Amino acid sequence: MTRARKYMILFASLLVCGLTLAAPVALAQQLSLDLGGDDGTLAGRVVQLLALMTVLSLAPSILIMMTSFTRIIVVLSFLRTALGVQQTPPNTVIISLAMFLTFFIMAPVLQTAYSDGIKPLLDKSIDETTAIERATDPFKAFMLKQTRDDDLALFIDLSHTEAPKTAMDTPLQVVIPAFMISELRRAFEMGFMLFLPFLIIDMVTASILMSMGMMMLPPVMISLPFKIIFFVLVDGWHLVVGSLVKSFDVGAAATGGIPGVTH
Numbered sequence: 001m002t003r004a005r006k007y008m009i010l011f012a013s014l015l016v017c018g019l020t021l022a023a024p025v026a027l028a029q030q031l032s033l034d035l036g037g038d039d040g041t042l043a044g045r046v047v048q049l050l051a052l053m054t055v056l057s058l059a060p061s062i063l064i065m066m067t068s069f070t071r072i073i074v075v076l077s078f079l080r081t082a083l084g085v086q087q088t089p090p091n092t093v094i095i096s097l098a099m100f101l102t103f104f105i106m107a108p109v110l111q112t113a114y115s116d117g118i119k120p121l122l123d124k125s126i127d128e129t130t131a132i133e134r135a136t137d138p139f140k141a142f143m144l145k146q147t148r149d150d151d152l153a154l155f156i157d158l159s160h161t162e163a164p165k166t167a168m169d170t171p172l173q174v175v176i177p178a179f180m181i182s183e184l185r186r187a188f189e190m191g192f193m194l195f196l197p198f199l200i201i202d203m204v205t206a207s208i209l210m211s212m213g214m215m216m217l218p219p220v221m222i223s224l225p226f227k228i229i230f231f232v233l234v235d236g237w238h239l240v241v242g243s244l245v246k247s248f249d250v251g252a253a254a255t256g257g258i259p260g261v262t263h
Contacts, residue, residue, distance in 0.1 A: 059201050065176060066139045066144075068105045068248055070183040071190075073098040075244060078191030082198045083231065084224050101241065105248050112138040140172060143179035146248065151178040151185075186247065194240070 021052030053095075058063050064070070080086070089097075113196045120126045126134070155174045156163060164170045205223035209215070 025160050038258055064102075065180060066143060068183075069102040069111075069189045071247070072101050072244055074184065074187035074241070075190045075194070078187070078241060079194050079236075082191075082195045083227055084198070084220055086227075088234045101244065103243060106142070109142050136172065137168070140168060140170075140175055143175050144168070144170070145183060146186075147175065147179045147182045148185070151182045154178065190243070190247070197230070201227050201230065 073095065076098060079191045080089070080094065091255070113135040116138070117126075117131045118132075120134070121128065121131035152167075153172065156170070159171075159174055161171070161174070202219055202223050204221035205226065209217055209219055209222065
């Protein structure tokens with residue numbers, strides 16, 4: 001099992017824990033798995049079981065691709081590259097920070113998905129199909145809010161389907177790839193802005209070294225401590241993380257309306 005897959009499984013576990021903490025009453029309830037009952041054929045049960053195992057194995061990847069994780073991890077990777085520190089912070093810290101920021105941003109979406117889809121299913125007031133539809137609707141709404149119209153139109157055209165009457169009528173197989181390339185675009189835009197101040201420091205350092213005749217000294221090595229102290233003095237982590245969270249426009253929903261929390 002690769003390290004990336006382990007992190008995906010850990011992230012999925014955190015999401016499950018969040019849903020559990022959001023509704024402690026559900027801990028006392030039981031969820032049974034119905035594969036057709038006594039009247040179902042063996043072939044039908046096998047197909048359902050295989051489908052369930054496939055969904056569970058792909059769940060970490062699906063959840064990550066439908067959340068804010070993509071933008072956050074790409075921006076943090078750009079930041080580390082711009083600083084010129086290849087292994088600091090280590091991958092474990094970067095991915096963990098991205099996971100917890102994702103959980104923070106997606107908390108309102110997860111709460112809505114639980115209350116609208118999972119809880120009624122546990123109460124046996126709706127069936128599995130309705131529960132899946134209700135649980136995925138908050139994720140679809142979140143993705144549509146972050147997706148550019150041009151990207152959405154591109155995949156609608158590529159899928160050779162009729163234009164939906166409303167945005168929420170767009171199928172997930174169209175929304176997800178459009179959302180992902182929109183996230184990558186925004187992440188690259190933020191990465192460009194992160195690179196500029198550190199690039200200026202590198203250029204100034206290189207000019208000073210050339211004027212002093214120190215051609216053999218690598219400018220990147222000399223400028224590294226200046227870039228680090230610059231990042232510390234401007235409170236870089238506060239600015240980067242704050243900009244990332246605000247870029248999703250979570251507003252008061254992410255903080256739960258706690259008094260004293262400003263945006």
